[in-house]
Amino acid sequence: MDSTSVLVVGAGPAGLALACGLRGLGVPVRVIDQAAGPATTSRANILHGRGVEVLNRLGALGDLRDRAQHAIRISYYVANKRLATVSFGKIEGKQLVALLVSQAEIEAVLRKRLTELGGTVEWGRELTGLAQRPDGVTATLQDGELSADYLVGCDGAHSTVRKLSGIGFPGVPLVDQWLLADVRADWELDRTGSSGWFHRDGLFFAMPMRSAENDTWRLMADVRPTDGEQPDVIDQLQQLLPERTGQTDAKIRDVAWTSTFRIHRRLADRYRDGRILLVGDAAHIHSPFGGQGMNTGIGDAENLAWKLALVAQGHAHAALLNTYQAERRALAEDVLRNTTASTKLMLADGAVARILRDRLITPLVNLQVVQRRVTWLASQLWVTYRKGPLGSGKGSRPRPGDRVPDLDCRDEHGRPTRLHTELGGKWALLAPATTSLETLAPLGEHVVHLIPDRPWRESWLIRPDAHLAWRGTSQPALAQWLEKLLSGGRTA
Template identity: 55%
Template structure:
C-alpha cells in the first residue's frame, strides 16, 4: 500500500495531539487522530493553563468559554510556621497579552479542543492503539492493535510519557527520577482559605500545596491538593487511603485544624522524573509533548510546553504538505523546541529540589533567602513571565542565521510578537491575533510600505494576510509574522525578504 490515506496520523488525543490536529486542519491537512483510551479522560490531571497556552488556544479557535468556566490564577501564598509569609502575584504580563493564567482542568481544556476539532471535520478514534510501524521515502504505515493499518505521509507521537511511538522508533529517552512519591487529590473541602490563588506550606517532611478549582454549577469548594510524602506506604494506595493520608498531612503541614475534606473527585500517586528524548524526529515520525520531554509538574509547565510543540510543528508540516517548503524545514522543529524543553527541565528541576529538599541547606534557603527574595516586585514580575512562557524566543534558531539585526533592536527575528491593534488594507480595524493560527501576517507600518512586498504571497500561498500597524512607531520596517506569532523577518528591502523566504523554505536542502 503506497498511496497515503491521510496526510498526518496523530497518535494521542491529549492537549498536545489535539492542538496539533486542530492546527493542521487550519492549514488544510487531512488528519486522523487515534488514542488507545476507550474515551475522553474525565479527571483533571494538569490544572493550570499559562498565558502562552491560552494564546495558542485562542489562535486556533479553541479557547471557547474556558475563561468563564475557570478561575484566574492571580496569586500563590507561601506560609511559614502556619502564617502567610509572602504572596507572589501574577501581575500584568505586558501589553498584547490576551489573558493571564487560568486554573483550568485538563479535562476541560481537552473538551474544548475536541469540540474545535469536530468543527474542523475530524473525529477522534478511541480504543485505537498503535502496535507497529514501518516507514519509507514516501510515508509511514502504522499498524493498529486490531490488525488494521493506516498509511500516512507523516506520523506524530503525542502519546505521553510512556509513548508507544517513541518506543517503536527506538528513540532513547534518558533521564533520572528526581523525587520519591507525591500524593495528588481533587477534593471537596470546608476550607476557610482565600480562593483567589494557590497556597503552599513548606515543611521539613515535604511541602503541601492547595489550588482552587472550579466546576460550573457546583459549589466553590473544590481544591487540588498535592503533597510530597516520601515516607508513606510503598503499597498501591486506594482513593480512600490517599484522602485519609491528606486528612493526616493537612494539620501536620499547615498547622490548621479547621479544614474538613467532605468528598473526593480524583486521586493519584506519582514520582517526579526528568527525561528528554535524544531527538524529536526519526524520518517521517515526530515526537511532541510528554512523548518528547517530562519534568516536574511544579510550575505547571508541561501542558503549555506540549501545546507550543504542536503549534510549532503544525505550520511547518502545513507548508511541506502543500509543497511550499522542502521537507528539511521540519528539522527546525527540533532545533527550535528542544532547547526550550532543556530550559524548562532545568528550571522545574531546580524548583522541585528547592521545595522538597530536606537537608539543613535547603531549609535555610527556603526560610532565610527564598521568602524575602520572593517578596520583591521585580522577582514576582520575572516569576510571572517565566511561568507564562511568553519569553520564548527562537532568535538562535536556524531560521534566523544570517539575518542582520542591530544590537538592542527589538523585536528580533524569532521573538514572540504580542497582539497588536491593526487595520485591514481597506481601513477596517482588527487585531493581529485574529489572523494568526492559520495565516502568516505581513505587517506594514502605519504610513504604508514604500515598496510592494509580493514574495510572501508568491512563496507561501493564499494564507498570507497584509495588515497595517495601527500605531506608527516611526520605523519603516515591514514585519513578516509566522502563524505561531513569532517574528520571521523584518526590514525594508523586498529582495532581502525574498532571499530569506527562499532560504528558509528550502532549509538545508
C-alpha cells in the same frame, strides 16, 4: 489501507492543538487515541500566557476565560505563618492573564474546535507497530492499519510512538512519590489563591478548583516510599493535612479522583526520526512546579503545525522539519533546568537548606520586581528562537526569532484589528498599504497583509506562531530569505 497526510497519535492538549493547527491550514489529519473516550480528570490545571495565546490563535479559547478559576496566586506558609505570596499578574493586558482551568476542559474546547474544522478523534484505537517507508509511515493498530505521509507522537510520557521509533528518553527521577487528589473539603481556607506549606517532612499544596459549591480542591503532598503495600491516598492526605498545614479542623468529604506519581526529568534525544515526530510529554517531562508541562506541549504543537503544513503540501523541503527540534528542544532544556531548580528549592533537603528557603529566598518573592519576573518566566512569552536556524542575533529588536507582541494594525481594507487576531495559522506581512504580497506566493494562500497603525518604513513578515521571520525594506532580499527557508530550512 486507510491513508491520510498526517496521523496524530494522542488526543491530549498537544495532539489536539496540532490537529487543529494542521486542519486550519488545510492539511488532512486523523487523530487516534487508545483511550475509550475523553478524560474527565483534571491532571494539569493552569494555562499560562503562551498557552492562552496559542489557543486564541487556534480559535479554540472559547469561554475558558469566563469559566476559569481566577485564583492565580500562591501563598507559602510554615504552619500558620505566611512567608510570601506569588501573584501571576497581567501581561500585555488582561487577555494574557494565566487561567486556572482543568485540562479536561481545555481538551473539550480543542475537540470542539477540531470538529468545527472537520476533524474528529478516533477513540479506542491503540498503536501497536510502526514501519517507515521512503514516502510515508505505516501504523499498525489493534484493529487494522493506517498509512500516513507523517506520523506525530503526542501520546504522553509513556509514548508508544517514541518507543517503537527507538528514540531515547534519558533522564533521572527527582522525587520518589507524590500524592494527588481532587476532593471536596471543609476548611476555612482562602479560595482566591492557592496555598503551599513547608514542613520538615515535606510539602503540602492546596489549589482551589472551580465547582458549583466552591468547595473543591486539588491536594498534593510528597511522601517517602515505604516497603510493602502503600496506604490509601486519601488516608495519607487526611493525616498529612493537619500535620503539615496546622489546619486541624479540615476534613475531606468527597473524592473525585486520586493518583500517585513520581517526578522525572527526561528529554528525548531527538524530536524527529524521518517521518516520525514527537510533541509534548512524548518528548519531554519534568517537575510540575510552575505549571509548564501543558503550555510547553501546546507551544510545541503550534511550532510544528505550520512547518509540517508547508512540507505536507509541497511548499517546502522536509529539511524545514529539522527546525522544529532546533527551536523547541532548546526551549525544553531551559524548562527542565528551571523546573528542576524550583523543585530542589521547594524540597530543601536538610536543615540549612530549609532555613535558607524559608528565611531568605522565599520572602524575596514578596518584592514587586520578583513578582513581575516570576509572571514573565511562567508565561513563556519570553521564548525566542533568535539563536536557531531561522533566527538572527543582529539588528534592531525584535529580531528574527523573537515573539512579536499583539500590535494594533489595520487589515487590507483599512479596518482596525490586532496582529494576533489576524494570524490564526496564517503568515502576516506587516507593511505599508502599497506593499505587494507577490513575493510571498510560495507560502501558499495562508498569507495576510496587515497595515501598521503608525508610520512604518519596513516590512515585517511574522510567522503563524507570532515570531518574527524577517524584517527589511527589500523585496529581493525577502525573496532570497524565503527561498532559503523553503529549500533548506535555514535562513542565516
